[in-house]
Amino acid sequence: MTSSSDRSLVVDVQGTKTYEVRTYGCQMNVHDSERLSGLLEEAGYVRAPEGADGDADVVVFNTCAVRENADNRLYGNLGRLAPKKASRPGMQIAVGGCLAQKDQDTIVKKAPWVDVVFGTHNIGKLPVLLERARVQEEAQVEIAESLEAFPSTLPTRRESAYAAWVSISVGCNNTCTFCIVPALRGKEKDRRTGDILAEIEALVAEGVSEITLLGQNVNAYGSDIGDREAFSKLLRACGNVAGLERVRFTSPHPRDFTDDVIAAMAQTPNVMPQLHMPLQSGSDAVLKAMRRSYRQERYLGIIEKVRAAIPHAAITTDIIVGFPGETEEDFEQTLHVVREARFAQAFTFQYSKRPGTPAATMENQIPKAVVQARYERLVALQEEISWEENKKQVGRTLELMVAEGEGRKDGATHRLSGRAPDNRLVHFTKPEQEVRPGDVVTVDITYAAPHHLLAEGTVLDVRRTRAGDAWEKRNVEKAAQAAQSAGVMLGLPKIGAPEPLPVATAGAGGCGCD
Secondary structure, eight states, X not given: OOOGGGTXXXXXXXXXXXXXXXXXSSHHHHHHHHHHHHHHHHTTOEEOOTTOTTOSSEEEEEEOOSSTTHHHHHHHHHHHHHHHHHHSTTOEEEEEEHHHHHHTXXXXXXXXXXXXXXXXXXXXXXXXXXXHHHHHTSOEEEOOSSOSSOGGGSOOOOSOSSEEEEEOEESOOOOOTTOOXXXXXXXXXXXXXXXXXXXXXXXXXXXXXXXXXXXTTGGGTTTTTTOTTHHHHHHHHHTTSTTOOEEEEEOOOGGGXXXXXXXXXXXXXXXXSEEEOOOBOXXXXXHHHHTOSOOHHHHHHHHHHHHHHOTTOEEEEEEEESOTTOOHHHHHHHHHHHHHHOXXXXXXXXXOOOXXXXXXXXXXXXXXXXXXXXXXXXXXXXXXXXXXXXXXXXXXXXXXXXXXXXXXXHXXXXXXXXXXXXOOEEEEEOOSSOOOTTOEEEEXXXXXXXXXXXXXXXXXXXXXXXXXXXXXXXXXXXXXXXXXXXXXXXXOOOTXXXXXXXXXXXXXXXXXXX
16 A cells, blocks of 8 residues: 655665555555554654555555455465565565465465565564564464454554544454454454543544544444443544544444434534445345344334434445345345435445355355346446435535545646535635645535535635644655655645545445445
8 A cells, every 4th residue: 555645755765674565455454554554664664655566675465355356366466576576685575464364374385475474463563573584584474363452552654644543443243144354353352442532632632633433343332341332422422522523433333323323423513424334235135144133124224313313414335236145136125225225325346255254155146147237237226316315415515624635637627625524525626725635615515426526616715724734744744854865855745736545445344344
């Protein structure tokens, strides 16, 4: 995972070791990669420049095991790095994450040029394992079977100066038949509420104004201590953190989504009117086969309650098409829920076998052509609904938090981009006043497309924020460090031309399988 926010960073400095982290999978993996980057920088490495493409002293693959062909993708990328490693003395390659936890020794057998293999429970060991592999001149494979230290205790290189993920739990107690994550990340383990709030307060003190509470099953928080209202209490506690403007969370599970959480969302001003609620299927029969502990009526009941309490909430979801045994009637039930729920957006997946899951060996696997046809029907329906729901936003006046690089055409269109409170993406006319990522602008929505909104008029207000200050400070320091390293003045980054954040590759939820 290399970030284009580092395009100005020159790191080919004599005696300085560089690193590159490549991330596959969900937000949990992206957040883990922030930890890996922090660990490496604490150990003296510096991030390789944008586009290094393996031209670094250490290349780390943080892998995902959710998709069927995840291993093929990994070994293909490892194969492409083999010649570079052979021609670059001292280069090291490390493989971590869910696939490493699953395959362990297999990775070194298939790719003997790999130096380190580590799992999901011991990411803090990466610098030690790299040094051990260098000294002993042999591959180091270390897979812990249980969590050694909660990831949030590790150093972090945050990808954003104004927004941050805060992990509140790791692991999952569910047994969904399509998901291998519980086997790889273990049973749910919750952080102490005080530790979570201390991290949030520290982030806010650094200038962060938006946090996303992160967990494999985020609203099951409290299961360790038997407090079913622990998550709603945590949301309300976030409302008392001065300077924290926006709170989000991902991903909840319908089974654990209780009325007290809805009340906390509605009554806590800085909890945003946004909910990502994985559906997976609208068919009770398929939900049972998936071991999802809710049914269509329960799911739609939650949506109805959220809409009653938070009328402007944008609700998104995950849906799997073509699960083994899914009939045409089952699929029609999914379409029915989509029509009733009217999701702002849906992350749709064609079912693929996850090696090691019960679903992979189920009978009645659906032919690819049938899955593809159903998938296209679902996408067409959701596109229609997304556009209709976005059209309802036209004429509204919204506060946007300016985002880093979310508008890929912003340079050509002379626009900037930001996120509305409900997380909808809005492209707006660039004002004459200086605007930085993390600052807040007020705009009138003038046009809607299925996946974004436009504010084509004059920006009504610009509010400079501590988050914007933090973004500017970080980029000024980064440019100064790069200039010092290169011995050349490279110039400061352009204010108001934000760079993109890394994005997870498997949907919106934790591992895309919530």
